[in-house]
Amino acid sequence: MRGMSPVVQVIARLLAGLLFLFGTYIVMHGHLTPGGGFAGGVLVAAAFILMSLAFGSVEHTERNSYTLSSVVESLGGVLFVCLALAGYVAVAYFFQNAATYGTGTPLKLISGGMILPANIAIGIKVGAGLFAVFLALGASRFVMKD
Amino acid sequence: MDARFVPLFVIIPLASAFLIPLFAKLWQRSADLIANAVGAVLAGLSVYGALSLFTGSQVLVYRLGGWHPSLGITLAYDHLTALVVLAVNIVGLCALLFAVRYLDHYTGRWKFYALFMLILVGLNGVSVTGDMFNLFVFTEIAAVSSYALVAFGTDFDELEAGFKYMVIGEIGGAAILLAIALLYAKASTLNMAVVSQVMAGFGRTPLFWLIVAMFLVGFAIKMAMVPFHAWLPDAHPSAPAPVSALLSGVFIKVLGVYAMSRVMFNVFGLSRANAAGFFNLLIGFGVLSIVAGGLLAYAQKDYKRLLAYSSISQIGYILIGLGIGNYWGIVGALFHILAHALGKGLLFLTAGSVEHATGTRDLDRLSGLEKRMPATAWSYLLGSLSLAGVPPFAGFFSKFFIIVGALSADMYWLAILAALFSTVTLGYLVKVANRAFFARRDREPTAAREAPAVMVVAMLGLLVLTIVLGVGFKPVVDRLVGPAANVLLQGLGYAQGILGM
Numbered sequence: 001m002r003g004m005s006p007v008v009q010v011i012a013r014l015l016a017g018l019l020f021l022f023g024t025y026i027v028m029h030g031h032l033t034p035g036g037g038f039a040g041g042v043l044v045a046a047a048f049i050l051m052s053l054a055f056g057s058v059e060h061t062e063r064n065s066y067t068l069s070s071v072v073e074s075l076g077g078v079l080f081v082c083l084a085l086a087g088y089v090a091v092a093y094f095f096q097n098a099a100t101y102g103t104g105t106p107l108k109l110i111s112g113g114m115i116l117p118a119n120i121a122i123g124i125k126v127g128a129g130l131f132a133v134f135l136a137l138g139a140s141r142f143v144m145k146d
Numbered sequence: 147m148d149a150r151f152v153p154l155f156v157i158i159p160l161a162s163a164f165l166i167p168l169f170a171k172l173w174q175r176s177a178d179l180i181a182n183a184v185g186a187v188l189a190g191l192s193v194y195g196a197l198s199l200f201t202g203s204q205v206l207v208y209r210l211g212g213w214h215p216s217l218g219i220t221l222a223y224d225h226l227t228a229l230v231v232l233a234v235n236i237v238g239l240c241a242l243l244f245a246v247r248y249l250d251h252y253t254g255r256w257k258f259y260a261l262f263m264l265i266l267v268g269l270n271g272v273s274v275t276g277d278m279f280n281l282f283v284f285t286e287i288a289a290v291s292s293y294a295l296v297a298f299g300t301d302f303d304e305l306e307a308g309f310k311y312m313v314i315g316e317i318g319g320a321a322i323l324l325a326i327a328l329l330y331a332k333a334s335t336l337n338m339a340v341v342s343q344v345m346a347g348f349g350r351t352p353l354f355w356l357i358v359a360m361f362l363v364g365f366a367i368k369m370a371m372v373p374f375h376a377w378l379p380d381a382h383p384s385a386p387a388p389v390s391a392l393l394s395g396v397f398i399k400v401l402g403v404y405a406m407s408r409v410m411f412n413v414f415g416l417s418r419a420n421a422a423g424f425f426n427l428l429i430g431f432g433v434l435s436i437v438a439g440g441l442l443a444y445a446q447k448d449y450k451r452l453l454a455y456s457s458i459s460q461i462g463y464i465l466i467g468l469g470i471g472n473y474w475g476i477v478g479a480l481f482h483i484l485a486h487a488l489g490k491g492l493l494f495l496t497a498g499s500v501e502h503a504t505g506t507r508d509l510d511r512l513s514g515l516e517k518r519m520p521a522t523a524w525s526y527l528l529g530s531l532s533l534a535g536v537p538p539f540a541g542f543f544s545k546f547f548i549i550v551g552a553l554s555a556d557m558y559w560l561a562i563l564a565a566l567f568s569t570v571t572l573g574y575l576v577k578v579a580n581r582a583f584f585a586r587r588d589r590e591p592t593a594a595r596e597a598p599a600v601m602v603v604a605m606l607g608l609l610v611l612t613i614v615l616g617v618g619f620k621p622v623v624d625r626l627v628g629p630a631a632n633v634l635l636q637g638l639g640y641a642q643g644i645l646g647m
Contacts, residue, residue, distance in 0.1 A: 071171060077164035085157065087211070094153040095211040 003056030012054035019047035027123035031104035031112035037122025045130035076125030149206035155270035163263035170256030185239040225629035241388035244604035307380035318367030325360035339644035369402020383450035387498020395491035412640035418471035428469030435462030475551025482544035514591030534572035540615035
């Protein structure tokens, strides 16, 4: 992919950090405010997509990003299944909130038991997954070869 | 009885679908090992599940997250579920075993296994779930993975078939989703047991029949009954053979037949006594599928395409069994789910074996393979006898029960038609045997070598099970299929089993 003009690049560099921060915020506060792992993960992926559109990339970096993001995506999935299994093993039921029952307490980040780590796992999976989808669509001409 | 094993049917393949890509980065062949180990564990678990119902309990209920049924998702494991799960995981195991060598001429081995595991997640999930929306989600998990697997070869034909399958399949998915939305608007809950209690007090208004019709269209597309079958003859032959075996063997039955009968019988409480029109409609579609599928199968020159049309025709038998709606009709339909899963799974594996050895599926270019590939040839011959309904194989008993059901419901013409068209089944299956396996006077035998040992083991495994199911039909009917038919016949009584805990 070719990069875009310096104007776009400067603005994208300013925005990407904010987008990433905002995405992380949405992921982390999923149990307190609207949003959660999926919505935040999409924002995080958008930050990466913005950067790669603005600055462009060459084949080998795209390949590496694709490999890395698919690995991270799988790790997010494994993490989520492990969290769900924790409820199965530690208490009784799959997906049971193993740490504490109850919803989040407003303004307290560490509350709601397993909802926060589960949201983080979903955020990782969605963020990396969407970015991998973007790379696969944009770069299918060489990614599909292996 | 402890129901703690029930969610494992979903957890194990789901976790492995994420683990396979990770381990495959370290060592390519680890995907074979993980997938086959998971297949074996799931098959063992499904046998354990079926056995655990023998002790007398009617239904095992598992509450996800510990929530009450009206709030959370429940998983239910009764005889009908046990039957379907058994078919899914046994065919799945044999297909995975077959895939180890079959995938030699494909790239991206781990992608295949990861997607295959997701199909198993979807099929097992649909079988065990007791929640409407959950049913839809698992349907789509299985469907989306199958779209990708149909296009796995990435040639023009395969991509075209995958795209066509995706478009038509999603129309079905949208119909199911719309029906669920209407149902939710009416019942304010998505738990099947609670919904069925609400629906019991809900008159047979036009809205009720609209919901039933939307479900019927959605599931009809998933099960590929005529005239909703257009995607199947392209999709099933295009997929790699192990996937074809799973798609034709169990996929269309779990997502179509099982899900439809669960919703119609147990959630809406339809029965021959209170909705004769609906059941006559099922018989009508069933007859159409048998006739059209059977006659179209005759005309095919492609090994796998012929088998795909045959699947449409056999789905017709299951439909008329359900449509007859009495005990023997439903027993026949459910027994045919098992018999056809094993038989058609086996036939698609032999097609894969022939394609692996000769590089073609064109019946006009094959000849005399029986000498070179005896195991494949005999697996095909015996498997096709079972499908055609020759005693003592499994397929005979399912058709026999359906005919008994038709006779006891005084539907003589249906019994005659079912018997007549099993000769048509035999006819098109013999066509493959004649062209591909027996020597032909006008042409040299095709050069080929017998399939690798793993593939032969997978085929023989399904063959042995077909024979065992046929010879030992009595205990299977008494312990598993009969109680499963009673699950459907009890209609709304299903809710008491789930909520009475």
